[in-house]
Amino acid sequence: MTVAQGSAVLDRDGLNALVTALVAQGRTVVGPTVRDGAIVLAELASADELPFGWGVELDAGRYRLVRREDGAAFAHSAGPQSWKNFLHPARERLWSADRTPSGGIDFTPEEPRTPSYAFLGVRPCDLRAIAIQDRVLSGGRYEDTGYTRRRGGAFLIAAECTEPGATCFCVSTGGGPAADPGYDLALTEVAGRFLVRVGSDEGAALLAQVPHGAADPDTEDAARAAVDAARNRMGRALPPVDVRALLGASLAADRWDDVAARCLTCGNCTMVCPTCFCTTTEEVTDLTGDHTERWQRWDSCFDLDFSHLHGGPVRASGHSRYRQWLTHKLSTWHDQFDTSGCVGCGRCIAWCPAGIDITEEVTALAAEADPSLDPGTET
Template sequence: MNDLEDDRADYGDRAEAVLDRGGLDALVRALKRRGRTVIGPTVRDGAIVLDELDSADELPHGWGVELEAGHYRIRRRPDGAAFAHSAGPQSWKTYLHPERVRQWTVDRHPVDGPTVRAEEPRIVSYAFLGVRPCDLRAIRILDRVMGGGRHRDPDYVSRRTGAFLVAVECTEPGATCFCVSMGAGPGVDAGYDLALTELVDASGHRFLCRSGSEEGAAVLAELPRRSADEAVRAAASRVVREAAEHMGRSMPPVDLRSLMRDSLDAERWDDVTSRCLSCGNCTMVCPTCFCTTTEDVTDLTGDHAERWRRWD
């Protein structure tokens, strides 16, 4: 286990309850009362994107997506579901590992000479609402690379430590989703503080909510809720199972590490490169890409300079 891993994996006394839509809004309020910045999906500019939420009303209720290779469209749903969409064009990496981070500044004084000031990590207490199982897996990879070992990234650690994760099990995968073949969904098993399974059927609109940490259980205890019965548990299990059965794609059972190592000179890479526009979209959408470069900038006087780290 690396330094960022906590009691979520081994937490045993798990609470479970059923929330209605009002309970979902109460969840957002409870997290904000604890001083957390709540980030979740919302509709903006013709897409379902991640942004800061003030209430659960800002979630994409009644919106779904059409997703295929090279195609993305949002569409209206008749059921008012909040999370019946596949992962969107962003990932949580945007908040844990931002695109640009200033590392230090230097000012030149005519008498005292240059003064260098290291940039202190920005302390943000995040609550991520709507984290998909595949996103949980991606965050664990970033934890291992940027939060573990000898070369920990202090900015990442400051943002990641203590982040409250509300996972949502997938009930409607996209045509390009393949989490089942990777053992990464559509259900969640660990790495969350709270997990939601959304149900919209003849019995109404509700969420089976279960805790995965002590803090998750404490937050759940603050919410208006009712006990979960076997009918709700069976319905939640069924919608996740059906999502697994309707997965759009699957990865072949191969050793990807060996495949990549042994195909470095394949003509396929030249084909991809010939069509690359250097737009950077692959870096933006990949939930685990952590490659960075540095850039130095100075003002017109030459007396002030800054160093920034940015995605490469």
């Protein structure tokens, strides 16, 4: 059947058929699945591997899987990984070199292996994070060609949020639980079925290959109501101030000492963040010294080597490194990329071993700048 008004309804068999069709196209389908006590992103052979009946309980420094009675597949918020693990992998070999018998050196560039990805279950916050990484890694003067290749072939199936986590705050970053354009298909899960919206010709072509029904007004209304309800149930929020200006004016705030006393400078927050993009390169030589490889790997502004200039690191203290991370993320990122570097996914809150909460830190900075904004101040 043809797709009426760009939307349709799939049941679980239809979702399975969608994954089967993507696999038949030769795509590597990646989506959420339960593994090692978490909902991780991994290659899926079938939609049956989605986390049907699983949710998560989140708080600062806490992540727990919990059973759900409704059997929902997408009723969980962000896990420890994001799509950058696939589009901008943590380690990537760039080239290798071997000493030749005559004393020369043979360089071998890495042959790009570019999987044709299909991402199933991309949250609206993560869709925005991908758009930010597109701008940073593909849109500027210094293109990461590996990212551009992987991203160019990727097929995106968004899953709108109906169950925000306790660490989610996308609404206060200007986003929300509804999917912005940029997807090929967008799903909204309603009582065991999936309302599908088409976002591209490729999405329409794929939907046409799988059994589906026409979208009925009841399902559309229920989907819209569930997403609207999610918008009003965010677990956290940034304070209602101009966060960009606040961070820009807070370089000498006392709060940095407070957070530095708790921060372990482990860099977890940068590793799990779907927009953090920094990398470094390193040469790895074998014991004989005849073979060497150059690798690109994720780097973190919490690492002492990150700001090492002649003689030592520019940002030697935890105070200066946390301040750099937060100020870049929420303020100077705008200057560089015309956007915030935060989409409110809450990963840095849940996966911080010290339970440091970015929303709490910004709220404290706002209260330091303007005591009337202190949540503990009676008005």
